[in-house]
Amino acid sequence: MFSKNPLKGYLDLIIAIVAIPLALWLFIIAPQEAPGLYDDGIQPWLFPRVVLLFSMILCVLLAAFWLKRRISGDEIHELPVASDDEAPTPRDALLNAIVPIALILLYVIGTIWIGYIYATAIVAVLYMLYLGASVWMTFLVTAGLMAVLYFVFGDLLNIPLPLGRLFQ
Structure with missing residues (x-):
């Protein structure tokens, strides 16, 4: 078995690197309008795009906090393992x-x-x-x-x- 996890300390960055392009891709392919379906009020495409935008913002914040911890030298804690x-x-x-x-x-x-x-x-x-x-x-x-x-x-x-x- 491995004595050390090679990804230890990088999981937040990996999650952000994988999730941001995925959310951006889904944001781009989401339909921008549904003509004729809803002529008044909020369009049906708004909710998924808002969720994807919010997810991208959270992933950018996750990467920024990871970088801040790395620069400041704070120890990066991963999930604890039960004894x-x-x-x-x-x-x-x-x-x-x-x-x-x-x-x-x-x-x-x-x-x-x-x-x-x-x-x-x-x-x-x-x-x-x-x-x-x-x-x-x-x-x-x-x-x-x-x-x-x-x-x-x-x-x-x-x-x-x-x-x-x-x-x-």
Whole structure:
């Protein structure tokens, strides 16, 4: 086995170098307009292009912070490796594999039956509590997420959110 990782300290830079051209390419090939579909208001191409632009900005910031750390001589920390006494038990490893899949399945079924907004809120609360977030932080983040989703999709983009079979 390798005693040292040859990429240690360069992972942030590698991510930025790979992600910036990919996001730029997707930004360029994204359609700029959809004539005749939406003559008033926001065009459907706006949201993916804004997300790609935001991703490129974050990648540039990631590379800039990497360069700043490299120039200043700060030690660049990578993800910590668990020691043998901190290694997860087989039960924990099984839960870490099953819980995300179960929550995704719950999310899909919940979206069908109770709708997008309620299913998103329930799954967000359950996942944050599973990850160990405090109850107050969980409910604050979930309320903020729901408000942003409802405002962006419902009001700003005028996209009807699925209600679910129980509310139709």
